[in-house]
Amino acid sequence: MSLLELSGIERSFGPVQVLRGVDLVVEAGEVVGLVGDNGAGKSTLMKTISGVYATDSGQITFDGDEITDLDPGSRREAGIEMIYQDLALAPQQDVANNIFLGREPTKRFLGILPAFVDKARIDAEAQRMIDSLGVQIPSIQIPVGMLSGGQQQTIAIARALTFKPKLVIMDEPTAALAVREVESVLRLIRQMREEGIATILISHRLNDVFKACDRVVVLRRGNVITDLKKDRTDMAEVVSYIVDAHE
Amino acid sequence: MLRFLERTHVRVESLAVLAALAIVMAILSPVTGSGVRVFLTASNLFNIILASATFGILAIGATFVISAAGIDLSLGSVLGLASVAGASLVVTLEFPWYFAIIGSLAAGAAAGAVNGFVVTRGAVPAFIVTLGMLGIARGLALIISDGRGIYGLPAEILFLGQARPWGVPTPVFIFAAVALVSHYVLAHTPFGHHTLALGDNEDSARATGINVNRQRMALYTIAGLMAGIAGLVFTARVNTGDPTAGLNYELLAITAAIIGGTNLFGGRGSILGTMIGALIMGVLQNGLNLMAVQAYYQQMAIGTVLIAAVWLDQIRARGRRAQ
Structure with a gap:
């Protein structure tokens, strides 16, 4: 049994069919690069996995359970985390609150009053998370909007890892980063693989894909065109698939 | 103290404005027979809080909605x-006295839920929906009451508006209780965190599994419920079910929330700040009354304060971006 199995995924927006029957399998602890030209359907495919978009037809199973009809919150519970290209952080909220957004630990006064957010625990655990990722930020209590792009990317990753996911989807995590920050993100992906977390990495930067991934999947016009083991292919072959110039 | 203000998102400036305004009003207000400034008499200070209580409760409702980038x-x-x-x-229908409470709160919450x-x-944009409701609710109030005030409420209800347990008017207790619960909800519960996140970045809220629609639905219902509580307090205070009650109060409520530090574009909101904002509006109105400034000018003053507060906020935001 594989960790994630997609079969026959279709999705249209009005008259435009973006996904035309996608099949994809991801094993536990595997790092898969998903590449393709603009408009190939990469982001749409990822959002059908995270649950932001419903599928028109097809089936998604995760860890043995069918999750096709679950909402994004339930899929997070099941262990799927997605890090969006725009990071989806709340800029005026502090670092710690962002990391725990949507899953705030709570406690009760005297066991009767309604649950209130355990801010001390949020701060402590957020700090531990940031430290374990080996990154530097000025303070976990400053608004996320005041951090650099690389630091914000780190916060988004920290948020994804806080609840021990089994699969993390990253949409162009390195596109807007400085060279040194890219290395730091790739290092984090390797660190995740060692901990058995599977990753799907969407990227235009084939360099980064080849550095981080075990397998490269090429998407073109809503179909999976090819699925290549990294050590049996090279960048030239992947590019030829992307631009439809193979053989 | 400063850390407390920062944690609760209360602006030091708004406290300073309140203090400065109070001093100015005290100096400008007339002197009583016993040589005390009228503004500073205990009964006048209670009057200010009493007047602030009604639109202060309304402003708390506005704070919830505006924090989530609504209106x-x-x-x-x-x-x-x-x-x-x-x-x-x-x-009119001679139900037991507590139906005044049930009816006010239910009518408010229902209107909010429809919004x-x-x-x-x-x-439909909240601006349009609630602008439409502004007309609908007022029209309905006039129809139900046939355009006239409904007088003669039972003593139990008048207690909520006119009694002074321990010398303090009941509406002040109600305002304080509503504010305390609201502060707790907005600042310390997951619901409050989700409200601010929704106002800050809706995609972020959705992506982290927050049910954005349910959240909005709840926030508008809370705002309506606050209007219901404020309506009840108003009825009790003036012993009248008044179809023209609260005319232009949205101006006061939104202004109080904004000058209290709530971000008009969402993502930041503070109930304590809103209370200070409501007191600023109360002091302004009261001081102008004491100086016998016509009500027409007061409307202008309040409108100007609202625009100035948002303008200052924009300048501040630009300054932050330029850093």
Whole structure:
């Protein structure tokens, strides 16, 4: 049994069919690069996995359970985390609150009053998370909007890892980063693989894909065109698939 | 103290404005027979809090909605509808006294729920929905009451508006209780965190699994409920279910929330700040009254304060971006 199995995924927006029957399998602890030209359907495919978009037809199973009809919150519970290209952080909220957004630990006064957010625990655990990722930020209590792009990317990753996911989807995590920050993100992906977390990495930067991934999947016009083991292919072959110039 | 203000998102500036305004009003207000400035007499200070309580409760409702990047222009009209709904049940239809409470709160919450429903299901901008509700609620209030005030409420209801347990007017206790619960909800519960996140970045809220529609629905209903509570307090204070109650109060409520530090574009909101904002509006109105400034000019003053507060906020935001 594989960790994630997609079969026959279709999705249209009005008259435009973006996904035309996608099949994809991801094993536990595997790092898969998903590449393709603009408009190939990469982001749409990822959002059908995270649950932001419903599928028109097809089936998604995760860890043995069918999750096709679950909402994004339930899929997070099941262990799927997605890090969006725009990071989806709340800029005026502090670092710690962002990391725990949507899953705030709570406690009760005297066991009767309604649950209130355990801010001390949020701060402590957020700090531990940031430290374990080996990154530097000025303070976990400053608004996320005041951090650099690389630091914000780190916060988004920290948020994804806080609840021990089994699969993390990253949409162009390195596109807007400085060279040194890219290395730091790739290092984090390797660190995740060692901990058995599977990753799907969407990227235009084939360099980064080849550095981080075990397998490269090429998407073109809503179909999976090819699925290549990294050590049996090279960048030239992947590019030829992307631009439809193979053989 | 400063750390407490920072944690609760209260602006030091708004406290300073309140203090400065109070000093100015004290100096400019007339002197009583016993040589005390009228503004500073205990009864006048209670008057300020008493007047602030009604639109302060409304401003708390506005704070919830604006924190989530929404807006509610119908608050004043819904206050009027709630006032009439409660009074007519008890006076006209002769239900037991507590139906004034049930009727006011239910009418307010229902109007808020309708706002929330149309905003979330119909994807109609909140500005339009609540502007429409401003007309609908006021019209309904006038229809129910036949355009006249409904007088003669039972003593139990008048207690809520006119009694002074331990020398403090009951509405002040109600305002304080509502503010305390609201502060707790907005600042310390997951619901409050989700509200601010929704106002800050809706995609972020959705992506982390927050049910954005349910959240909005709840927020507009809370705002309506606050208008219901304010309507009840108004009815009790003036012993009338008044269809014109709360006219233009949305201006006061939104201004109080904004000058209290709530971000008009969402993502930041503070109930304690809103209370200070409401007191600023109360002091301004009261001081102008004491100086015998016509009500017409007061409207202008309040409108100017609202625009100035948002303008200052924009300048500040630009400064932050330029850093």
